[in-house]
Amino acid sequence: xxxxxxxxxxxxxxxxxxxxxxxxxxxxxxxxxxxxxxxxxxxxxxxxxxxxxxxxxxxxxxxxxxxxxxxxxxxxxxxxxxxxxxxxxxxxxxxxxxxxxxxxxxxxxxxxxxxxxxxxxxxxxxxxxxxxxxxxxxxxxxxxxxxxxxxxxxxxxxxxxxxxxxxxxxxxxxxxxxxxxxxxxxxxxxxxxxxxxxxxxxxxxxxxxxxxxxxxxx
Numbered sequence: 001x002x003x004x005x006x007x008x009x010x011x012x013x014x015x016x017x018x019x020x021x022x023x024x025x026x027x028x029x030x031x032x033x034x035x036x037x038x039x040x041x042x043x044x045x046x047x048x049x050x051x052x053x054x055x056x057x058x059x060x061x062x063x064x065x066x067x068x069x070x071x072x073x074x075x076x077x078x079x080x081x082x083x084x085x086x087x088x089x090x091x092x093x094x095x096x097x098x099x100x101x102x103x104x105x106x107x108x109x110x111x112x113x114x115x116x117x118x119x120x121x122x123x124x125x126x127x128x129x130x131x132x133x134x135x136x137x138x139x140x141x142x143x144x145x146x147x148x149x150x151x152x153x154x155x156x157x158x159x160x161x162x163x164x165x166x167x168x169x170x171x172x173x174x175x176x177x178x179x180x181x182x183x184x185x186x187x188x189x190x191x192x193x194x195x196x197x198x199x200x201x202x203x204x205x206x207x208x209x210x211x212x213x214x215x216x217x218x
Contacts, residue, residue, distance in 0.1 A: 001025055001026050001027060001067060001201065001202070002026075002027060002028045002029075002030075002065055002067075003026055003028070003029045003030070003065070003066065003068070003069065003201070004029075004030045004032060004062070004067070004068045004099070005017055005020065005029060005030070005031045005032070005068075005069045006033065006052075006068070006069070006070045006071060006091075007033065007070065007071035007072030007073060007111075008032075008037045008071065009037055009038075010071055010072065010073065011152065011154055011159065011190065012071045012149070012152065012190060012193060013031075013069075013071035013072070014037075014158045014190065015154070015155070015156075015189075015190025015191060015193055015194045016069050016071055016193065016194040016197055017031060017037065017044075017194075018156060018158070018190075018194060019191065019195050019198060020043075020069075020194070021039075021041050021044060023198055025198075025202070026198070027043065028043055028045070029041075029043050029044045029045070030044075030045045030047050030061065030065075031044060031045070031047065032047045032049055033047075033048065033052075033072070034049070034050050034052065035048060036048055047061060052072075052094070052095070053090055054094065055094065055095070059098070059102065062098060062099060062103070063102045064103070065099060065106050066103075066106055066107070066201065067107045067108075067198075068103075068106060068107070068108045068109070069197050070092055070096075070108065070137075071111045072091060072092075073088065073111065074088065076088075076125060076126035076129075081125050081129065084125065084126065084129055085132070088126075088130060088133055089129055089133040089136065092110060092133045092136065092137060093133065093136045096108060096110075096136060096137050096140050096142075096144075097140065099142070100140045100141050100142050103142065104141050104142055106142050106143070107144075107200065107204075108137060108140070108142050108143065108144045108145070109144075109145045109147060109197045109201065110133065110134060110137045110144070110146050110147070111147055111193075112130050112133070112134050112146050112147065113126075113148055113149065113150075114148045114150040114211060114212055115127050115148075116130035116131045116134055116146075116148055117130070117131040118131040118134055118135060118209070119131065120132045134146045134209070138208055143204065145200050145204075145205055145208050145209075145210065146208065146209045146210065147193070147196070147200075147210045147215055148210065148211050148212065148215075149188050149193060149215060150186045150187070150212045151186060151187045152187075152189070152190060152193065153187055153188070153189045153190070154189075154190050155189050155190050155191050156190070158190050186212050186213075188215055188216055192215070192216060193215065195218075196210075196216075196218040199218045200218065205218065
């Protein structure tokens with residue numbers, strides 16, 4: 001299986017990249033982003049591309065893809081809706097439309113978040129925009145899926161690039177066993193998410209939008 005990962009330097013993306021590199025069934029991995037992952041591996045190619053809204057210059061690199069794991073995302077804190085939409089919806093839609101032209105039989109797994117608003121009409125800005133991005137991916141002519149994790153526990157030395165999240169994870173780390181017991185299915189690890197996305201790429205899923213409880217049992 002040939003895999004393309006967007007956002008492999010982020011917390012979820014790092015977890016997905018790790019699982020792809022460990023999986024013997026994954027032959028090649030392309031990590032595309034505005035900077036390199038810094039990871040060196042025989043199956044990995046770091047493809048640095050600055051303009052994530054336009055792929056005309058690298059279309060030849062985007063063929064022969066079996067699965068795309070779209071893990072790119074930013075926090076909406078302090079952002080105006082137009083700019084958040086430009087990144088969250090704009091990049092996903094541009095990437096999805098390009099890949100659908102060259103790989104119509106591929107699987108595209110979009111990482112969203114619990115609470116995303118697929119109606120696109122709710123009062124919460126980030127949820128509306130995430131829902132718009134989800135809908136754009138699900139309309140495209142490939143096997144599109146959305147995963148909506150809630151709380152994510154980073155493992156294997158993986159860290160969030162957002163300072164606020166790093167501090168929160170450090171504070172709550174000793175409580176994770178209790179929280180996982182109290183809220184079964186709501187707290188997923190980066191390892192679980194990476195493995196679940198690989199399973200979706202290989203076998204599909206019973207539904208196209210997967211909530212935390214669905215992800216945890218894949």
